[in-house]
Amino acid sequence: MKKILLSLLTLFPFALYAQKLDIGLHAGPTIHGPESWTVPLGMEYKFPIGYTAGVSTMLNLGKWQTGIVIDAISLPTMENYLNYVIDFNRPTVAFRAIGNRKLGGNSRYLYAGLTLGYITANLSMPSLDHYGKPLHYKDNADGTIVGLQAGYVWQLSDHLGVNMEVSPRRYQYWNRVTVPITIYTCPVTAGVRFRM
Numbered sequence: 001m002k003k004i005l006l007s008l009l010t011l012f013p014f015a016l017y018a019q020k021l022d023i024g025l026h027a028g029p030t031i032h033g034p035e036s037w038t039v040p041l042g043m044e045y046k047f048p049i050g051y052t053a054g055v056s057t058m059l060n061l062g063k064w065q066t067g068i069v070i071d072a073i074s075l076p077t078m079e080n081y082l083n084y085v086i087d088f089n090r091p092t093v094a095f096r097a098i099g100n101r102k103l104g105g106n107s108r109y110l111y112a113g114l115t116l117g118y119i120t121a122n123l124s125m126p127s128l129d130h131y132g133k134p135l136h137y138k139d140n141a142d143g144t145i146v147g148l149q150a151g152y153v154w155q156l157s158d159h160l161g162v163n164m165e166v167s168p169r170r171y172q173y174w175n176r177v178t179v180p181i182t183i184y185t186c187p188v189t190a191g192v193r194f195r196m
Contacts, residue, residue, distance in 0.1 A: 020060040022067075026165065026191030027053040032076045032183060050074035052187035054094075065100040065111060075121065075171075075183060092121040094145055094171075107155040117145040119171050141181065143173035153193065161193040 030050040054071035072091040100113030121141045147169030155161040166188050173181040 021196045022056075022058040022060065022161070022193045023196065024056040024058060024163070024191050024193040025054075026056065026163070026189040027051065028187060028189035030073060030185050030187040032185050048076060050076060050185075052189055056098075058098075058193070060102075063102045065098075065102060065113070067098055069096040069098055069115070069117075070094070071096065071187075073119075073185070073187075075185075092119060092171075094119045096145055098149065100149070108153070110150070110152050112148070112150040115145065115147045115149055115167065115169065119143050119145050119173070121173060141173035143171055143181075146170050155193075155195070159195045161195065162191070163193055164188075164190050 028051070030052045032048045032050060051074050052071055054069055056067055056069040058065050058067035071094040073094055075092050094117055096115045096117030098113055098115045100111040103110040103112075119142070121143075147167055149165055149167035151163055151165030153161050153163040166186065168184070168186040171183045171185065173183075
Protein backbone atom coordinates (compact mmCIF):
# COMPACT_ATOMS: atom_id res chain seq x y z
CA MET A 1 0.00 0.00 0.00
CA LYS A 2 2.83 2.40 0.84
CA LYS A 3 4.40 1.74 -2.55
CA ILE A 4 1.13 2.57 -4.29
CA LEU A 5 0.74 5.82 -2.34
CA LEU A 6 4.36 6.73 -3.01
CA SER A 7 3.85 6.11 -6.73
CA LEU A 8 0.72 8.29 -6.80
CA LEU A 9 2.47 11.10 -4.95
CA THR A 10 5.37 10.88 -7.39
CA LEU A 11 3.08 11.08 -10.43
CA PHE A 12 0.81 13.80 -9.02
CA PRO A 13 3.03 16.79 -10.00
CA PHE A 14 3.34 15.44 -13.54
CA ALA A 15 -0.46 15.13 -13.77
CA LEU A 16 -0.83 18.76 -12.68
CA TYR A 17 1.78 19.82 -15.25
CA ALA A 18 0.07 17.85 -18.02
CA GLN A 19 -3.26 19.62 -17.37
CA LYS A 20 -1.56 22.92 -18.22
CA LEU A 21 -0.23 21.66 -21.55
CA ASP A 22 -2.07 22.39 -24.84
CA ILE A 23 -1.26 20.75 -28.18
CA GLY A 24 -2.59 22.75 -31.12
CA LEU A 25 -3.13 22.43 -34.88
CA HIS A 26 -3.72 25.53 -37.01
CA ALA A 27 -4.00 26.60 -40.66
CA GLY A 28 -5.07 29.58 -42.72
CA PRO A 29 -4.22 32.13 -45.40
CA THR A 30 -1.13 34.34 -45.25
CA ILE A 31 -0.94 37.86 -46.68
CA HIS A 32 2.50 38.90 -47.95
CA GLY A 33 3.94 42.35 -48.39
CA PRO A 34 5.54 44.72 -48.79
CA GLU A 35 8.82 43.14 -49.88
CA SER A 36 12.21 44.70 -49.14
CA TRP A 37 15.70 44.22 -50.58
CA THR A 38 19.01 45.89 -49.95
CA VAL A 39 19.23 46.59 -53.71
CA PRO A 40 16.47 48.36 -55.70
CA LEU A 41 15.48 45.55 -58.04
CA GLY A 42 11.83 46.56 -58.14
CA MET A 43 10.69 43.12 -57.00
CA GLU A 44 6.96 42.50 -56.83
CA TYR A 45 4.91 39.53 -55.72
CA LYS A 46 3.22 37.53 -58.47
CA PHE A 47 0.55 36.41 -56.01
CA PRO A 48 0.50 37.97 -52.51
CA ILE A 49 -1.60 35.29 -50.78
CA GLY A 50 -0.16 32.04 -49.42
CA TYR A 51 -0.89 29.62 -46.61
CA THR A 52 0.39 28.69 -43.17
CA ALA A 53 -0.17 25.38 -41.37
CA GLY A 54 1.45 24.16 -38.21
CA VAL A 55 1.50 22.51 -34.82
CA SER A 56 2.09 24.09 -31.41
CA THR A 57 2.82 23.05 -27.83
CA MET A 58 1.70 25.60 -25.24
CA LEU A 59 2.34 25.64 -21.49
CA ASN A 60 -0.23 27.65 -19.50
CA LEU A 61 1.21 29.37 -16.43
CA GLY A 62 -1.62 31.34 -14.89
CA LYS A 63 -2.09 34.50 -16.97
CA TRP A 64 0.92 33.65 -19.15
CA GLN A 65 1.64 31.16 -21.93
CA THR A 66 4.89 30.00 -23.43
CA GLY A 67 5.50 27.46 -26.13
CA ILE A 68 7.06 26.17 -29.32
CA VAL A 69 5.47 26.35 -32.78
CA ILE A 70 6.50 24.65 -36.04
CA ASP A 71 4.96 26.12 -39.22
CA ALA A 72 4.98 25.22 -42.90
CA ILE A 73 4.61 28.46 -44.89
CA SER A 74 4.19 29.12 -48.60
CA LEU A 75 6.20 32.19 -49.61
CA PRO A 76 5.53 34.22 -52.77
CA THR A 77 7.27 34.14 -56.12
CA MET A 78 8.83 37.56 -56.78
CA GLU A 79 9.56 39.12 -60.17
CA ASN A 80 10.70 42.51 -61.50
CA TYR A 81 10.52 44.32 -64.85
CA LEU A 82 13.72 42.56 -65.99
CA ASN A 83 12.02 39.15 -65.52
CA TYR A 84 14.33 38.51 -62.58
CA VAL A 85 12.45 35.81 -60.67
CA ILE A 86 12.94 34.44 -57.16
CA ASP A 87 10.88 31.35 -56.46
CA PHE A 88 10.56 29.47 -53.16
CA ASN A 89 10.46 25.84 -54.28
CA ARG A 90 8.86 24.18 -51.31
CA PRO A 91 7.08 25.20 -48.11
CA THR A 92 9.33 27.18 -45.83
CA VAL A 93 9.75 25.70 -42.36
CA ALA A 94 9.68 28.01 -39.34
CA PHE A 95 10.57 27.16 -35.74
CA ARG A 96 9.23 29.72 -33.27
CA ALA A 97 9.30 30.33 -29.53
CA ILE A 98 6.35 32.37 -28.29
CA GLY A 99 5.24 34.10 -25.13
CA ASN A 100 1.68 35.36 -24.54
CA ARG A 101 -0.24 37.30 -21.94
CA LYS A 102 -3.77 35.93 -21.39
CA LEU A 103 -6.75 38.23 -20.80
CA GLY A 104 -9.96 36.65 -19.51
CA GLY A 105 -10.99 33.42 -17.85
CA ASN A 106 -9.86 29.83 -18.31
CA SER A 107 -12.60 28.76 -20.74
CA ARG A 108 -12.61 31.87 -22.98
CA TYR A 109 -9.76 34.32 -23.24
CA LEU A 110 -7.87 36.72 -25.48
CA TYR A 111 -4.09 36.59 -25.72
CA ALA A 112 -1.30 38.67 -27.20
CA GLY A 113 2.44 38.23 -27.28
CA LEU A 114 5.79 38.04 -29.05
CA THR A 115 7.34 35.44 -31.33
CA LEU A 116 11.01 34.85 -32.18
CA GLY A 117 12.49 32.09 -34.24
CA TYR A 118 14.47 30.52 -37.06
CA ILE A 119 13.33 29.95 -40.63
CA THR A 120 14.78 27.89 -43.47
CA ALA A 121 13.83 27.86 -47.15
CA ASN A 122 14.90 26.52 -50.51
CA LEU A 123 14.73 28.98 -53.39
CA SER A 124 15.55 29.37 -57.08
CA MET A 125 17.04 32.59 -58.33
CA PRO A 126 18.91 33.76 -61.43
CA SER A 127 22.61 34.43 -61.64
CA LEU A 128 25.34 34.73 -64.29
CA ASP A 129 27.97 32.17 -65.17
CA HIS A 130 31.64 32.97 -65.89
CA TYR A 131 30.78 33.92 -69.47
CA GLY A 132 27.99 36.30 -68.50
CA LYS A 133 25.20 33.94 -69.55
CA PRO A 134 22.11 33.83 -67.34
CA LEU A 135 21.44 30.72 -65.32
CA HIS A 136 19.19 29.64 -62.48
CA TYR A 137 20.38 27.85 -59.41
CA LYS A 138 18.83 26.51 -56.25
CA ASP A 139 20.02 27.65 -52.90
CA ASN A 140 19.18 27.26 -49.23
CA ALA A 141 18.37 30.40 -47.29
CA ASP A 142 18.27 30.61 -43.51
CA GLY A 143 17.03 33.47 -41.45
CA THR A 144 15.24 34.93 -38.47
CA ILE A 145 11.65 35.59 -37.45
CA VAL A 146 10.42 38.50 -35.35
CA GLY A 147 6.73 39.11 -34.85
CA LEU A 148 3.60 39.50 -32.79
CA GLN A 149 0.46 37.44 -32.34
CA ALA A 150 -2.99 38.06 -30.95
CA GLY A 151 -5.86 35.64 -30.76
CA TYR A 152 -8.89 34.19 -29.01
CA VAL A 153 -9.39 30.76 -27.43
CA TRP A 154 -12.75 29.18 -26.66
CA GLN A 155 -12.42 26.06 -24.51
CA LEU A 156 -15.35 23.83 -25.56
CA SER A 157 -14.66 21.17 -22.92
CA ASP A 158 -11.98 20.17 -20.44
CA HIS A 159 -9.83 18.77 -23.25
CA LEU A 160 -10.90 20.51 -26.48
CA GLY A 161 -10.78 24.13 -27.57
CA VAL A 162 -10.79 26.23 -30.74
CA ASN A 163 -8.81 29.37 -31.50
CA MET A 164 -8.25 32.10 -34.05
CA GLU A 165 -5.03 34.11 -34.41
CA VAL A 166 -3.51 37.00 -36.36
CA SER A 167 0.28 37.11 -36.41
CA PRO A 168 2.18 39.84 -38.32
CA ARG A 169 5.84 38.85 -38.75
CA ARG A 170 9.09 39.79 -40.45
CA TYR A 171 11.22 37.08 -42.08
CA GLN A 172 14.79 37.92 -43.05
CA TYR A 173 16.86 35.49 -45.13
CA TRP A 174 20.49 35.23 -46.09
CA ASN A 175 21.87 33.07 -48.91
CA ARG A 176 25.20 32.63 -50.70
CA VAL A 177 24.53 35.67 -52.88
CA THR A 178 24.75 37.64 -49.59
CA VAL A 179 21.64 39.63 -50.50
CA PRO A 180 19.28 39.77 -47.51
CA ILE A 181 15.66 39.11 -48.39
CA THR A 182 13.12 40.63 -46.02
CA ILE A 183 9.49 39.55 -46.30
CA TYR A 184 6.62 40.84 -44.19
CA THR A 185 3.74 38.41 -43.71
CA CYS A 186 0.54 38.19 -41.72
CA PRO A 187 -0.96 34.70 -41.25
CA VAL A 188 -4.61 34.57 -40.21
CA THR A 189 -5.24 31.09 -38.83
CA ALA A 190 -7.90 29.00 -37.12
CA GLY A 191 -7.26 25.82 -35.22
CA VAL A 192 -8.00 23.37 -32.45
CA ARG A 193 -6.27 22.83 -29.14
CA PHE A 194 -6.14 19.63 -27.14
CA ARG A 195 -5.52 20.00 -23.40
CA MET A 196 -3.56 17.09 -21.97
